[in-house]
Amino acid sequence: MIITTLDILRVIKNTPNSTFTFPIYDVLSGNTKTAPKIPTLAPKSETIWLMANGVVVPNSHYDLVGFLRDLWDDVAEITMNGKVVAQRSAYGEVMLTGKNSIFKQDAYDALIGADLLGKKTGREIVVDDLTEDAAASLMRGFIRSKGE
Incomplete structure (x- = not known):
């Protein structure tokens, strides 16, 4: 599955107690290895810090x-709590993941996203008949959104 900046922002928002790191390709090495200072997002933070050997720079x-907007193409991989959840095979390639479950958007978030897009473009949103699983997913997302 191809990962975009919106996908990782959604995962970060839904897992505020997790630590994320974003090793970036080292331009001086010809983009073949990651830079020694690793951008890190601490739990419950909206600010990324550079870390050198685990120490804040x-x-x-x-x-x-x-x-993420400015350096997305330079990010080599994304780790969540020390485990790689997405990575690029080489500089300039797309970001891929094998862990689709954490990046999979639940029905409620998808519906809200489609509704916002519809309002922005003036389109009418049509919701398909819901299965029991889809209805349950909508309710879980709604309850989660009210708990924040």
């Missing part, structure tokens, strides 16, 4: 959305 904080 002073004055190196970045806005999460700005970082």
Whole structure:
């Protein structure tokens, strides 16, 4: 499954107690290995810090959305709590994951996303007949959204 910046932002929002790291390709090495300073997003944070050997580099904080927007193509892999959840096979390739379950959008989030897109473009949103699983997924997403 191909991962986009919106996919990882959704996972970060849905798992606020997780630590994410984003090793980036080292431009000086010809983009064949990752840079020694690794951008890290601590639990319950919206700011990315550069970490060198597990130590925060002073004055190196970045806005999460700005970082992903500007450096997405340079990110070599994404780790969540120390486990790789997505990676590029080489610099310039697409970001792929084998762990579809954490990136899979639940029915409620998909419906809200489609509704917002419909409002932006003025289109009418049509909802298919729901199965029992889809209805349950909608309710779980709604309950989760009200709990925040």
